[in-house]
Amino acid sequence: MMTLAMGNADEKLKILQVGHGEKFKKRLSDMGIYKDAQVKIIKNDIPGPLIIDIKGSRLILGRGQAQKIMVEGV
Amino acid sequence: MEKLEIGLAGNPNVGKSTLFNGLTGMRQHVGNWPGKTVEKKEGTFKYNDYEIKVVDLPGNYSLTAYSIEEIVSRDYIVDEHPDVIVNIVEAANLERNLYLTVQMLELGANVVLALNMNKAADDKGYKINADKLSKLLGIPVVKFEAIDDTGREELLQTIVKASKSPNNVINRLEYGSEIDEHIGQLEKIVNEDISGIDAPSSWIALKLMEDDDEVVEKIKESGKGQRVLSEAKKIRGHLSGIFGDDADAAITDARYGFIAGLMQESVKKPKIDKVTRSDLIDRIVTNKYLGIPIFLLIMWLTFQITFTIGDPLGGYIEEGFGLLGEAITASLGEGFLTSFLVDGIIGGVGGVLVFVPIIFLLFLILSVLEDSGYLARAAFVMDRFMHKLVGLHGKSFIPMILGFGCAVPGIMATRTLENERDRFLTMLIVPFMSCSARLPVYTLIVAAFFTAYQGWVIFSLYLLGIVVAIIVASIFKKTIFKGMSAPFVMELPPYRLPTVKGAIIHMWERGVLFLRKAGTIILAVSIIIWALSSLPIGVDYASQESVTGQIGTALSPIFAPLGFGEWQATVAIIYGFLAKEVVVSTFGILYGVGEEATTEEDAGFIAAIQSLFTPLSAYAYLVFVLLYIPCLATLATIKRETNSWKWPAFAAGYTFVVAYMVSFIVFQGGSLLGFA
Structure with missing residues (x-):
């Protein structure tokens, strides 16, 4: 188990927990980031936000936000 | 039909x-x-x-x-x-x-x-x-x-x-037997107890299971919701027990599950993800090292194109209004009506319309950048800087960039920020970006005092605007917008070829809004300022005896600690509120250079300005003009975008304080260091 922010480019991961407040958690799940969803990291350059692939679409996610999402390798 | x-x-x-x-x-x-x-x-x-x-x-x-x-x-x-x-x-x-x-x-x-x-x-x-x-x-x-x-x-x-x-x-819609069963159960009670809500009862049931504030509120208002609400609460507890998560997370999961089923049956995907053209472009455009140079290049081009084409067009409009003014003077003769039309309406509204080509062009280029998908990349590239310096995320950078052209489109571009607090904070700092209207003021004063260091003085003002914006933003972030840092998530759309029609409609929509809404307010205030400058009857327009002149004289001591306590400087600041470049034309009128105020080369005019300021107080004045109350069009736009007078009033108030403080530091600090 690690945070999404620790993942490497091209890594496929499964979301275990979204440790955000209710409101943002809802927003993330509306965009496809929710527990059990699969993500692929497209870009993870430190510092700066990440680009991830969710169900075939690309999302920019702030680094701070990615640090609160727990994932594991698929 | x-x-x-x-x-x-x-x-x-x-x-x-x-x-x-x-x-x-x-x-x-x-x-x-x-x-x-x-x-x-x-x-x-x-x-x-x-x-x-x-x-x-x-x-x-x-x-x-x-x-x-x-x-x-x-x-x-x-x-x-x-x-x-x-x-x-x-x-x-x-x-x-x-x-x-x-x-x-x-x-x-x-x-x-x-x-x-x-x-x-x-x-x-x-x-x-x-x-x-x-x-x-x-x-x-x-x-x-x-x-x-x-x-x-x-x-x-x-x-x-x-x-x-x-x-x-x-x-x-099938959300799994567990959830479907509870929806049915709750739906039954909704049907029995609740009437007067014009939505499917199964939807109401589902929303109650998700604890949707609005629906819960409506049910409460209906007065007969006790049974439904307590049942919903029970179900929520039950679901979170089973799924080990909130009930609404379970429902989200169920929806995605249902969709995954649909996809399975109706869409064939390749086993290995193909690399698309968008991906290839992004490898360069969002590259760690190339991203920022590319962004800067695109911004530079944006301004080059806007001003190269927009400036001459604005010049034609200016000339057109000049001719119109002359024609009116010629046909009506000197008089009250002529003064009203030429000084009041044309001077005020015309002064703002001169910027229409620049604004429309900026909107056009912005639309193209937006429609092509580039703006999302710009937000990505700039995020780390914005985060560290301002506490806003990358998206806020786009309005700030536009602010260098004109604060009005900049403030309108804050619409792309979905978080209201971020929007308001960005709106408050956009006016510190030194807009094109301030450039004529710099040019005039620089020509009078700083010919040797022209470029550096102007550059220092642009830089000062950015520094002040960053400081102010971080102060606001720690005070009025405290602890409300918006999380950053946005879609990265694939690159698309923008259409001409789409871009033009985009530009038109935004531009016309500027013309219509800001225009009405500007007209009204132009008339007020004209009236104040013409009264009492018989005085020369905008002379020291006029109401404006008297107000300028009365208020000028306020600015004495900043080094420019003369009434003319104060009057120019008052007029500059209409549009910042009006500061220049005001000096023109006050020193009797005439209506054609862009007289940077006029030796007599330069001498008059030199008698009004010292180099130090001139610089303090420029700093003040850079930072003080956003122009009327900007405030009108803030009013429109926030739908309240509170924010434009606040923007006007705090920028005045900031401008006063920074100018004070510049002038008094400079004096202590022995500058004059």
């Missing part, structure tokens, strides 16, 4: 506006949703024997009660009963887009699913079986292209057909 009403719905960036523009052309009306600050676009078009009204719903990912846009959309579906909801989805992004579709179906909407940008899906190797999808969902599914006419006819036929025989497919 039969009338139909359709609503266009979909995620942001799926081509909703493109279709809207394609259908309605210029027959559009832009207003606000009643009582909301959300923009409402409507239009009409004729198709065969139908007159079809189109309402463009806000781009949404969901229909929860968390954002005004989402509430607006679902209220529209429930209250207005549109004949058809056309749900535009990006074919390459079908799975995620269907999340919204499913929620509209929950609401009992009569949906037609319109798959857009099918080419991009082909490129990714997706094979979408539209018939299969249609059968599974029970609603029509049409492939079309919003940018041209491909599939338009079929889409329209389908819409008309769907309006005749509406599909209600609530029963087809």
